[in-house]
Structure formats: structure tokens, C-alpha cells
Amino acid sequence: MAVRVDLNISLDGYATTTDQTPENPFGEDWGRLVGAYVATRTFRERVLHDTSGEGTTGVDDAYAASYFAEVGAEIMGAGMFGLHSFPDDPDWRGWWGDEPPFRVPVLVLTHTPRPSIEMANGTVFHFLEATPREALDRALEAADGQDVRVGGGATVVRDFLRAGLVDRLHVAVAPILLGRGIRLWDDLRGLEAGYEVTAETAESGTVHLTFQR
Numbered sequence: 001m002a003v004r005v006d007l008n009i010s011l012d013g014y015a016t017t018t019d020q021t022p023e024n025p026f027g028e029d030w031g032r033l034v035g036a037y038v039a040t041r042t043f044r045e046r047v048l049h050d051t052s053g054e055g056t057t058g059v060d061d062a063y064a065a066s067y068f069a070e071v072g073a074e075i076m077g078a079g080m081f082g083l084h085s086f087p088d089d090p091d092w093r094g095w096w097g098d099e100p101p102f103r104v105p106v107l108v109l110t111h112t113p114r115p116s117i118e119m120a121n122g123t124v125f126h127f128l129e130a131t132p133r134e135a136l137d138r139a140l141e142a143a144d145g146q147d148v149r150v151g152g153g154a155t156v157v158r159d160f161l162r163a164g165l166v167d168r169l170h171v172a173v174a175p176i177l178l179g180r181g182i183r184l185w186d187d188l189r190g191l192e193a194g195y196e197v198t199a200e201t202a203e204s205g206t207v208h209l210t211f212q213r
């Protein structure tokens with residue numbers, strides 16, 4: 001049972017830009033940042049429900065497949081769920097439609113909790129105000145022996161890394177420069193200590209770095 005993070009970042013270390021608007025809720029550069037991941041067959045099947053079999057099947061796809069494997073519960077922040085983009089919509093159910101790709105309990109950290117949302121495919125969104133440690137304890141219980149993934153966004157992942165709660169950090173470093181946003185690595189000097197670090201380069205030019213405890 002491990003606590004895992006999988007994140008796409010730019011060469012200059014940004015995990016998200018901050019230019020999102022209700023009209024453009026992912027911001028201008030989202031497509032550049034996650035392009036190689038979104039192009040994989042796994043992402044197309046699991047997230048976009050595209051059963052045509054299209055999509056890349058190389059190194060990026062192997063990481064995309066392991067992204068979803070053996071995860072029993074997910075933790076995410078209010079920003080990733082979309083509460084910052086649509087704060088006044090009490091009926092907001094996340095970005096992922098009626099069949100979100102998680103298929104497990106998802107704990108959404110927020111200072112404005114709301115009632116849980118149960119989706120048809122096993123995904124249940126629970127909203128809670130808790131420290132990273134408290135949220136992790138709840139997620140471990142929900143995960144029933146499987147891994148817990150801290151899905152994002154940038155702020156929540158940094159909080160979990162700073163608290164020393166992450167066993168495996170996988171960052172897919174896209175060969176692009178964003179120049180602004182929230183940097184994953186700030187205030188994490190020496191993070192690599194205590195991890196074995198490996199790297200693999202995909203056909204897309206994405207470098208997959210894994211920090212394994």
C-alpha cells in the first residue's frame with residue numbers, strides 16, 4: 001500500500017498556470033502541458049470513453065496505465081475538482097461527466113465542504129476540511145489495502161510532499177516552458193533525499209521521473 005502522486009509538469013517546473021477563467025477553465029497552456037498524456041490510448045479510453053483503440057501505446061501510455069492501476073482512493077484539492085472555477089454552483093459535479101475515471105472514493109479537500117456526490121461507476125466524491133495527514137488516514141481506510149493517489153492539483157501535491165507523506169512521486173516532464181504558474185518544486189529543497197530517482201524518456205520527448213521511497 002503506497003501513497004502515490006502522478007503529475008505533469010513543464011521543464012521549468014510548473015504544474016499549472018493560473019490563467020483559468022470560466023470561459024477557458026483549463027487556461028491557455030493546458031493542452032501543451034498534458035498533450036502527451038491526453039494522446040495515450042489509456043487516457044482516451046479511461047477519461048474520454050473513446051473505445052476506438054486510437055491513441056499512443058508507447059512509454060507515455062505505460063505510465064498512463066499505471067496511473068490508474070491499484071488505486072483504492074484518491075485525494076484532490078478544491079481547485080482540481082473545479083470548486084474555484086465554479087464556486088457558486090451548488091450542483092457542480094466535477095469535470096469528468098457521469099463516469100469519472102477514478103471509480104473509487106475521492107476525497108476533495110476544501111474549506112467549504114458540501115454533501116457527498118455518488119456517481120454511477122463507483123466514484124464517490126467526499127468533501128472535507130482536514131490536514132493532509134488526517135485526509136490520508138481517511139483515504140487509507142477507504143482504499144481497503146490498495147494505494148492512495150494524491151491526484152492534484154499543484155498546491156495539494158506540494159502540501160503532501162512537504163509533509164513527507166508521499167511514497168512514490170512520478171512526474172512527467174513535458175519539453176515545454178510555461179514561464180508562469182504554480183511551481184511544483186518551490187520550498188522542497190533536498191526532496192530527493194530518501195528517494196531512489198529513475199528517469200525514462202518517452203517517444204514524445206516527455207521525461208518520466210520517478211522518486212521511489
Ligand SMILES: NC(=O)c1ccc[n+]([C@@H]2O[C@H](COP(=O)([O-])OP(=O)(O)OC[C@H]3O[C@@H](n4cnc5c(N)ncnc54)[C@H](OP(=O)(O)O)[C@@H]3O)[C@@H](O)[C@H]2O)c1
Binds near residue numbers: 026131
Ligand atoms: N499538472 C498536473 O498533472 C495536474 C494534475 C491535477 C490538476 N492540475 C491542475 O492544477 C490546478 C489546481 O491546482 P491548485 O493548486 O490551484 O489547487 P488544488 O491543489 O487542486 O486545491 C487547492 C485548494 O484546495 C483546498 N485545500 C487545500 N488543502 C486543504 C486542506 N488541508 N483543508 C481544506 N481545504 C484545503 C483550498 O481551497 P478552498 O480554500 O477554496 O477550499 C486550496 O486552495 C488546476 O488548474 C488543475 O487543472 C494539474
